[in-house]
Amino acid sequence: MQDNAASPALVDYVTSCTLPTPWAQFTLHAFVEHATGKEHLAMTLGDLSTGEPALARIHSECLTGDVMFSQRCDCGAQLETALQRIAEEGRGILLYLRQEGRGIGLVNKIRAYRLQEAGADTVEANLQLGFQADARSYELVLPMLEQFGIDAVRLMTNNPRKIAALGKFGIKVAERVPLLVNRNAYNNNYLNTKEAKLGHMMTAADEAAPVSEA
Template sequence: MQAWAFADGSEHISVQAMTAEGQPVPHELAGIPAVRVHSECATGDIFGSFRCDCGPQLKQGLEIIQRIGGYMIYTKNHEGRGIGLVNKLRAYALQDQGLDTLEANLRLGLGADERDYRQTAVILHRLGLTKIRLITNNPAKEMSLGELGIEIAGLVPDRIEPRAENARYLETKRDRMNHLLPFSEAE
């Protein structure tokens, strides 16, 4: 595990999958590591909220890299797609009034997704990872990292089965934010 600190005060974590003998897990595909870039989510990762799929994605992402070799980059300051915890809780209140996650952010005068992947790209470059298989369902993350000099050799899906509490959230990700999610509890 490595911690990364940047001049703006942000701190991130990278974890490489290791064998019981302390060696890196061999990469399943021709030496190209799988990488999960996981955005901080206090409500999902720490408190187990069912409103999102973040906690299960974190767990599943770690399982994937342990199985096929690779890294987890845990990105701080990405709470609520980059709007921060306080604004995320404000967005939750709007969602409770019937707005979806995208509409709630926009109503608050915020962007649909304000995450910045520049520091993630710096970490990947410092780890010597310029060609990866990205564990994600989010094509915007793939595009952003590609624009920052990370070659994406393919996507590894990180799909979580929907629950009643997050079905609308996942539908919004799929239908309005182009996430590669083929299912919905409502279907």
């Protein structure tokens, strides 16, 4: 692991510890974002300095799904599945970014849930509240990955915006690994909206498809 992130104006690496989980004993790394004071995390496993693309997940915080077992989304299941896959492979990284509710915060996410209960979809609810459909930013990913010397990943995602963001920052996405889990009666419309309005890749037809170099 490098001593200093390459973009110190964005985030500081602070400290690390071991973190035993049901799947493996990871190493947990703490970062603090300069602009907001938010605390972001990385979970790593195995030797990331080999030069081979690391199995990776960029996961945005979802308190209701990750902690409270909400079935309104697929976030908690994606988090657990990503950690399990990294453990099975014995090598990889998960970045946990504190941008709740696609970047609008927890209270506003609950407001958006209320609008969804009145008939809006997830995109419409965010727009009705005066926010973007997806207000998340991935600029912290570059200095966090640089902290571990990672410049190429096999990215577990259904979201094309994450792939585009990494490409913009010079991180090679050698492969997209689909993460299709926990579709149910409560989140079916949510997942359909992701596909129809946000361009998420919600079918398994291109599973493990390589990413174009374009």
